[in-house]
Amino acid sequence: MDLHARRADSFGAQAEAYAEHRPDYPVAAIRWALEPLGTSERLDVLDLAAGTGKLTSGLVAEGHRVTAVEPNEQMLSELVRRVHDVRALPGHAEHIPLPDQTVDAVLVGTAFHWFDQEQALPEIARVLRPGGVLAAMWNEHARDVEWLSEFEQLSSTSVESQRQDPTGDMTNSSFSPIETRTFPHAHRRDSPEALIATVNTHSRMLVVDDEERAAINEKMLAFLRSRPETSNGPFDVPLRTEVFRSVRLSD
Template identity: 50%
Template sequence: MGSPDDYEEKLALHTRRASSFGAHAVAYAEHRPDYPAAAIRWALASVAHRRPLTVLDLGAGTGKLTEGLLEAGATVIAVEPDEHMRAELARRFPDVAAHAGTAEAIPLADDSVDAIVAGQAFHWFDLDRAYPEFLRVLRPGGVLAALWNTDDSSVEWVAGLKKVAGSSVSTPLPPSEQVALPDHPLFRRHVFERSTFPHRHRRTAESLTATIGTQSHTVVISPDERTEVLARTRAYLLARPETAEGEFDLPIVTLVLRTTLRRAD
């Protein structure tokens, strides 16, 4: 069992990583992948008939998921705590209502949305405080869905990249089929469905290195280590025949977890 000091250090690192993206908001918007339309449709399937369909993009960042939700015909409300990420979202989608707020204190009225979706964000939430907020703002029968883009490590060169691009604070990610919501008593009353969707991100060696430079494990480390990690990453990509010249597709697996939340009796 770890010591209290170990726990505090891990918690502090988690907090730093969760709040690290704002300084790289423009690069995040440019270099992070979007989400496949099929994954978004699946996430919203049980409420897709509602008109208007109002969806909360929670932890919306620069709007990577917002864009796909709009294309699916939803009215999107974005909530994002970081002012720089939120400003970039507002620049890209000026017609979307973008609010300062968090999963633990959602700045919306009761029964105001048909679905809550979180792209690449759910693992940062404090569920003890966020779960009651989910129930409060969702309309009866509303959907909660979490989406993650993960590199497809079943592809040999991608698995090699994951090893090369690691930093001193990297944590190994389970395969997409093993990803689950945190074990939490508030979720045990709900059945979560899961599905995965193939996806691609068109990159070059330089732009994929830039993508990795927007990930929290490379943002919170020292400048010297960051320079070394990104140089090592770029050298690997330039040495691989799959990625050495011009554009290529980075294979991605998009995981979606969804459930229908209902108010307690």
């Protein structure tokens, strides 16, 4: 199994930790993603590569009819345990288990970079109704915050981040030009250890050996205990949620 595949498959064993420690998505980002459809309506939304339901729960709270599709059995089980009033199905972005033109929107939370876009985009176009929305979003650390920028450098591993600008990958003749917007967000952490637990749910930490992971965790803990922003009590980790959206064109 190559490194990309290992990383994509690394989350299942950490499904409970992922659900507990990863941030959710801001309501403003979800509403903007769905804005072309008229956000006052109850929509049929597919959360693709839904993981443990971080984005799913936000969509359900907004009153939409949600189908969550996730390839990893452990992640999907955690989603079902934590998020109610949602249809949950095993499946891949490259082979979506839904009929043609049955959803108003396909949303992807911090997962689009795992897809084989050549296969996934036609599948997404297939299940979307004309005029439907494809939106991909990522939560990222706010790099203009000094302590967080330094912390991110300390938490780097021998495996590079998988995240990349998706605008080229999302370009397809079935979709309109991509629009993008960034939303401020925050992730409440109770302690330095809780933030380290979040970092440890990322694939770049999951696939390195135990010795490297332990050394990085030790560095992160020493740094967070030394900073006034994070050393005592609960603190917020400043985030930016990037959203990329495109509209399904009529055939």
